[in-house]
Amino acid sequence: MRKILILLVIFSFSYASVDDLLKEASFEITEKRILKDFKIAFESYNEGLYNITEKSCLDFLKHASLNDKNRGKILELLAFTYFRTRNYWAMEHYVEKELEKGKKFLDDDTQKRVFVLLYNLFLNKPKKAKKIKEKFRYIWDIKYKKLDLPDELKxxxxxxxxxxxNDTRLIGLNKIYFSDENQTLYEVGYKTDMGYDELRESNPFLNPFDIRKGEAIFLPRKRLIPALxxxxxxxxxxxxxxxxxxxxxxxxxxxxxxxxxxxxxxxxxxxxxxxxxxxxxxxxxxxxxxxxxxxxxxxxxxxxxxxxxxxxxxxxxxxxxxxxxxxxxxxxxxxxxxxxxxxxxxxxxxxxxxxxxxxxxxxEKFIKASYIDNKKYIEIHAKTKNEMEKLNLNIYAKKINENYLKFVKKERRGFSYPLY
Missing domain, CATH: 2.40.440.10 (L,D-transpeptidase catalytic domain-like)
Known part of the structure; x- marks a missing residue:
């Protein structure tokens, strides 16, 4: 009887270890899969293969956890893809739902960037655009902490x-501005105390000479002071x-x-x-x-x-x-x-x-970078193809996927954000 009990104990332990091994193996397979989807998604986007981009993004979102560090990057990429292809149905049924689902997990700037693309795509459908604007009010209608200024700064x-x-190079908060009339980007710049080029590079899909009434504009106010x-x-x-x-x-x-x-x-x-x-x-x-x-x-x-x-x-x-x-x-x-x-x-x-x-x-800095609170911030301002080719982001982020860095150089310019 005693021998039987010992064998049962050993047998039960072996089963527990097998279960653990299976779980660990499954986790590793999933990790490899989402990393592969991440790589393919950005690689195909950079090459203009938007169907493959879409599939890889959706596969990533399906298998990655809500707090995966790359989830926001993939959601932004998916929003860019659907905006470029004018895919209203998919933007509503995938991006809008993912944006709402990631409220507690996505960083503020990613939510703002995705919201601008989502909202502007539906601007020619006023009822839907209005619903989106109200639904995601928490993204754009931010109440900032009161800043008490002395008399000379009133x-x-x-x-x-x-x-x-705050004794760091990083300052400011990005914001969303809704155009109050049909106007040009020059006029938006004057109203918001911004410059034409900085608005243009951070809003690549806007027609600078035909900003529609109600259109959302991303204001890139989070910056790194140029001095080290x-x-x-x-x-x-x-x-x-x-x-x-x-x-x-x-x-x-x-x-x-x-x-x-x-x-x-x-x-x-x-x-x-x-x-x-x-x-x-x-x-x-x-x-x-x-x-x-x-x-x-x-x-x-x-x-x-x-x-x-x-x-x-x-x-x-x-x-x-x-x-x-x-x-x-x-x-x-x-x-x-x-x-x-x-x-x-x-x-x-x-x-x-x-x-x-x-x-x-x-x-005359085309790129600014700083390590703040255990995060590596960068800010890109290069515009011409020649300037872009000279930028080597690998020196700032050696462990980050090369295809994502190409996307960053093309689509994430004009404001500061953490690469990792």
Whole structure:
């Protein structure tokens, strides 16, 4: 009897171990399967094979857990695929349901990006678009923590052009804007204090000259300060992203879109100081500009026809200025002869805070990267094919799938996000 009991105990243990082995083997098979689906999904999308992309994405979502680290990437890819192919039925029955299912697991920016594609696809079906907008209100109608500003900063708009500074390079929060009328992307930029190019690169499917009333626009306000070690009361400009940053008293980051020099008259790169400040400046037209346009006078007095706008600050002892403009559409573009242009309302606010002697660092960075809270953040601003080919994202993410990195370079530009 005793021998029989011992054998039964051994037999029961062997069965338990077999069950464990079967479970472990099944888990490994599933893991390999979803990793394969992930690879094929992004590889086929990059090659324009959207039917294969769809199948691989759906297989991944079927077998991966809700908290799988790659689930948000796949859902965003599926939304891009259905938007490109104008697949209304699938967007509604797969993407919409997955977005709702992943409410607690997907990061905020992925939800915003997917929502914009989902909502805009149905914009020509008003009843459905309205239902989507209300259903996912928690994604776009975010209540930000109140930002108490001192008197000298009361003219700034919290979470638009001023953000709390937390001693890291990462600032800001991405947002969704709904167009209040039929307009152009230039007009949207002015209303939201953004530049044309930064809106264009983060919203690749928008027609910049035909923004429809009600259309959702992704506002890329989560950024990395260009300087590796930012310091208080210094100005940082990144020409590639066409944006200026000013750290005020180690408590706030003030940031504005800018216009920069053309490819034939590039803005300078390097370290400068503000050596002169002028209100309502007259424009002493440089000889080289008068050669281009002989009809220009030697001096353009202050007023609506003055391209320097209402304020100007000189960079070192050069002819380059940080100044306002009488042409708002130039903010966010390569349009100047090398000077840094801001909207008049922005240059006035900056002018009132910045003293002479302030250091100004000007960079030309196509990619910014920083390791924050155990996550590797990147931000891409390259636009031309040549610029994109030069970007080697593998040095930032050696363990990440190569096909996903190709997707990132193409479709995830203009804002900061963690690669892992």
């Amino acid at each position: 003219d700034f708009t919290p979470y638009v052009n001023i953000f709390p500074y 070690k930012p310091k208080s009361d210094e100005i940082y400009i990144n020409l590639t992203e066409k944006r200026l940053y000013y750290i005020y008293k180690d408590k706030y980051v003030i940031t504005f879109p800018i216009g920069i020099g053309t490819d034939d008259a590039k803005s300078p790169v390097g370290m400068f100081k503000i050596t002169e400040k002028r209100e309502n400046p007259a424009w002493y037209v440089p000889d080289n500009i008068r050669e281009e346009n002989p009809n220009l006078p030697k001096i353009v007095p202050p007023g609506p026809d003055n391209p320097l706008g209402i304020r100007a600050m000189r960079l070192g002892y050069s002819s380059y200025l940080i100044h306002g403009t009488n042409k708002n559409f130039g903010v966010g573009l390569k349009v100047s002869h090398g000077c840094i242009r801001l909207y008049n309302r922005d240059v006035k606010r900056l002018y009132d805070l910045v003293p002479e002697g302030t250091k100004v660092y000007i960079y």
